Amino acid sequence: MLRLLLAFVLVGMAMGEGCCPPIAWEGFIGTMVGSVEDAVPHLTMSFLKYHTNITLGMIEMEGNIIIDRGQTQQIRIIIDNNKMTQYFIMNGKCARRTLARKVLNCVPENATLVLNTYLGAGPETLTVKVYRFLVEDIEVYSTVTSSGCIPVEHVLTGIHPDTKVALLEVAQVSGVTVGVKNPSVFDIPSICQSANISSDYAHFMSQWISSGLY
Numbered sequence: 529m530l531r532l533l534l535a536f537v538l539v540g541m542a543m544g545e546g547c548c549p550p551i552a553w554e555g556f557i558g559t560m561v562g563s564v565e566d567a568v569p570h571l572t573m574s575f576l577k578y579h580t581n582i583t584l585g586m587i588e589m590e591g592n593i594i595i596d597r598g599q600t601q602q603i604r605i606i607i608d609n610n611k612m613t614q615y616f617i618m619n620g621k622c623a624r625r626t627l628a629r630k631v632l633n634c635v636p637e638n639a640t641l642v643l644n645t646y647l648g649a650g651p652e653t654l655t656v657k658v659y660r661f662l663v664e665d666i667e668v669y670s671t672v673t674s675s676g677c678i679p680v681e682h683v684l685t686g687i688h689p690d691t692k693v694a695l696l697e698v699a700q701v702s703g704v705t706v707g708v709k710n711p712s713v714f715d716i717p718s719i720c721q722s723a724n725i726s727s728d729y730a731h732f733m734s735q736w737i738s739s740g741l742y
């Protein structure tokens with residue numbers, strides 16, 4: 529439905545110029561990921577506090593995750609974009625993996641500007657831009673504020689390039705403030721220093737291609 533609508537709107541739209549959010553920001557990100565792995569469907573929901581500093585190349589997320597309608601669990605994810613390493617901290621354990629590609633900080637230059645629109649109505653509106661672009665076999669629709677390029681929503685569909693897992697992900701961003709009040713959120717905990725590059729949480733790591741899409 530959304531795809532049809534956007535495909536329709538796409539007609540006549542020029543290539544966008546992309547855009548970048550502020551160098552550092554924090555806020556909340558709520559995600560819902562539906563995936564199919566070995567013919568088994570999975571649903572992963574999370575609500576995370578999100579921090580990023582592009583100059584440092586760091587992203588940190590911390591909060592609640594619910595996998596396949598199970599118990600709510602605490603999770604922390606740290607991405608070091610310079611070292612191309614992602615850390616998952618859960619149940620007092622840390623798993624580490626090498627990223628196959630750097631996390632995007634910006635809407636890329638070759639994104640197509642699909643739609644200029646606004647959220648809300650009357651005087652209480654937020655003007656947004658909707659961009660479409662590809663990350664290998666994943667198609668991404670990103671909604672960002674027209675002023676400042678602050679992420680509002682990402683919708684991703686496709687096949688994860690590394691794991692070949694089919695996925696649909698919706699991520700919503702709210703409560704954004706510019707800057708990071710407590711830069712120590714980016715410190716890698718000592719339990720991660722010795723962590724093996726692990727296949728623990730493989731199911732779940734495989735989904736997080738977008739966990740750090742700016």
Ligand SMILES: *[C@@H]1O[C@H](CO)[C@@H](O)[C@H](O)[C@H]1NC(C)=O
Pocket residue numbers: 636638639640660661662663664
């Ligand atoms: C944009 O560039 C990226 C990386 O070079 C490429 O993978 C992608 O297919 C290109 N096109 C779109 C529409 O994103």
Ligand SMILES: *[C@@H]1O[C@H](CO)[C@@H](O)[C@H](O)[C@H]1NC(C)=O
Pocket residue numbers: 552581582583584706707708711
């Ligand atoms: C981002 O990191 C750079 C490099 O450490 C630092 O100079 C800058 O103050 C940081 N910005 C914010 C808003 O934390």
Ligand SMILES: *[C@@H]1O[C@H](CO)[C@@H](O)[C@H](O)[C@H]1NC(C)=O
Pocket residue numbers: 722723724
């Ligand atoms: C890392 O892997 C080695 C060998 O498989 C194992 O002996 C060690 O306990 C692991 N370390 C951690 C921190 O999990």
